[in-house]
Amino acid sequence: GLVRFNTGNEGASLRVGRIPAGIGGRRLRVVVTGGAGFVGSHLVDKLIGRGNDVIVIDNFFTGRKENLVHLFGNPRFELIRHDVVDPILLEVDQIYHLACPASPVHYNVGVRTFVFVVVQWLFGISNFVIGFLDPSLYYVIGDLQDKCTNVMGTLNMLGLAKRIGARFLLTSTSEVYGDPLEHPQKETYWGNVNPIGERSCYDEGKRTAETLAMDYHRGAGVEVRIARIFNTYGPRMCLDDGRVVSNFVAQAIRKQPLTVYGDGKQTRSFQYVSDLVNGLAALMDGEHVGPFNLGNPGEFTMLELAQVVKETIDSSATIEYKQNTADDPHMRKPDISKAKELLNWEPKVPLREGLPLMVSDFRNRILNEDEGKGM
Ligand code: NAD
Numbered sequence: 001g002l003v004r005f006n007t008g009n010e011g012a013s014l015r016v017g018r019i020p021a022g023i024g025g026r027r028l029r030v031v032v033t034g035g036a037g038f039v040g041s042h043l044v045d046k047l048i049g050r051g052n053d054v055i056v057i058d059n060f061f062t063g064r065k066e067n068l069v070h071l072f073g074n075p076r077f078e079l080i081r082h083d084v085v086d087p088i089l090l091e092v093d094q095i096y097h098l099a100c101p102a103s104p105v106h107y108n109v110g111v112r113t114f115v116f117v118v119v120q121w122l123f124g125i126s127n128f129v130i131g132f133l134d135p136s137l138y139y140v141i142g143d144l145q146d147k148c149t150n151v152m153g154t155l156n157m158l159g160l161a162k163r164i165g166a167r168f169l170l171t172s173t174s175e176v177y178g179d180p181l182e183h184p185q186k187e188t189y190w191g192n193v194n195p196i197g198e199r200s201c202y203d204e205g206k207r208t209a210e211t212l213a214m215d216y217h218r219g220a221g222v223e224v225r226i227a228r229i230f231n232t233y234g235p236r237m238c239l240d241d242g243r244v245v246s247n248f249v250a251q252a253i254r255k256q257p258l259t260v261y262g263d264g265k266q267t268r269s270f271q272y273v274s275d276l277v278n279g280l281a282a283l284m285d286g287e288h289v290g291p292f293n294l295g296n297p298g299e300f301t302m303l304e305l306a307q308v309v310k311e312t313i314d315s316s317a318t319i320e321y322k323q324n325t326a327d328d329p330h331m332r333k334p335d336i337s338k339a340k341e342l343l344n345w346e347p348k349v350p351l352r353e354g355l356p357l358m359v360s361d362f363r364n365r366i367l368n369e370d371e372g373k374g375m
């Protein structure tokens, strides 16, 4: 391993409790990596709301302090700026591992990029500076970090879980099914992933993370939980990370055309964030390792999604067709019978009810952005 720890207090660490509220009169202590992000911050709200002590670890690569600012000053909440690629010492009962630079905007890594990354490494230039100079490079670096965070970050969090006897939950993704040849996808499906494609840093990074989690479970007896999350939307989503729901909603608000990639007939199934967060907690507190699909089976083509966004925000919005990305999955829809049966969980919020719930948050942030630019 990279680092050997001897803290001297290993014996004092507690096994994970079955009761979410706490253990033996003591409050449950929970770590959320990536807790300043979209899903993470909603999860933190739920955990704080039910009385847990919560420590967020985040390097703010895509996350924002604004997502958590309402918790600053709460004595049960702590925020640590830290990159999970580096080891960390903590004493907790549960670890929700969400940290991952989820950036669907992909670019080819050419010679120019390689030179840039080497220069960055040699001179210690931050990603922010690189992103400022050339946004496309920012995402390439994001890709390289995907792999690093998914492998090194997951390894460190599993090492932490092993040392302190904490329960560990991995937020994997429906992308592990690749461009699926089975529809809808069950957890037993092994997937159809291109290992050398433009999307593969993310897909294969998460597949590796699942492998590591299962190895630590079988080899070191770590109590692991694996969630395969399908496309999720809601307030606090990144405004400009290129996902389809955030793109369409922001475009409709900014009075720009909705960008449909390809012919728009590809499908996805969209889950509202509160449903996901309830599923994650049910999985963590339950007795089953998984993997479990967590998603809403309501399936839409991108053209249908554009129509719902038009109905919700601006019926006069237009559509602009753009070239699709390579290896884009043609269809995706979760089979959630396993989660229904074993976790007693199912999503409650359909797309037409969930979408309006994110509009005011997006409007406010877009307004603030425009004011910041002096518009
Ligand atoms: P997000 O980008 O909003 O959140 C990820 C968070 O991780 C950010 O706050 C980021 O700053 C942090 N982070 C990234 N690299 C880090 C590092 N090395 N060290 C510490 N923190 C780091 O994304 P999200 O949508 O909230 O996704 C959360 C998790 O759920 C991710 O693991 C993602 O792969 C998974 N997931 C999300 C979806 C979805 O539709 N939102 C679908 C499938 C899986």
Ligand code: UDP
Residues within 6 Å of the ligand: 001, 002, 003, 004, 005, 086, 087, 088, 089, 090, 155, 156, 157, 158, 159, 160, 161, 162, 163
């Ligand atoms: N690790 C960590 N915090 C801990 C314990 C371990 O960050 O409290 C890291 C450790 O640095 C190592 C990784 O987790 O890189 C895997 O740890 P493990 O003990 O499983 O592996 P080993 O060090 O035995 O190879």
Ligand code: UDP
Residues within 6 Å of the ligand: 104, 175, 231, 242, 243, 244, 245, 247, 248, 259, 260, 261, 262, 264, 266, 268, 302, 324, 325, 328, 329
């Ligand atoms: N997409 C689109 N317009 C956009 C962004 C994405 O039509 O502005 C399409 C994309 O090609 C894909 C689908 O929407 O078919 C979902 O893309 P996203 O990146 O949100 O999620 P993922 O591909 O990871 O499921």
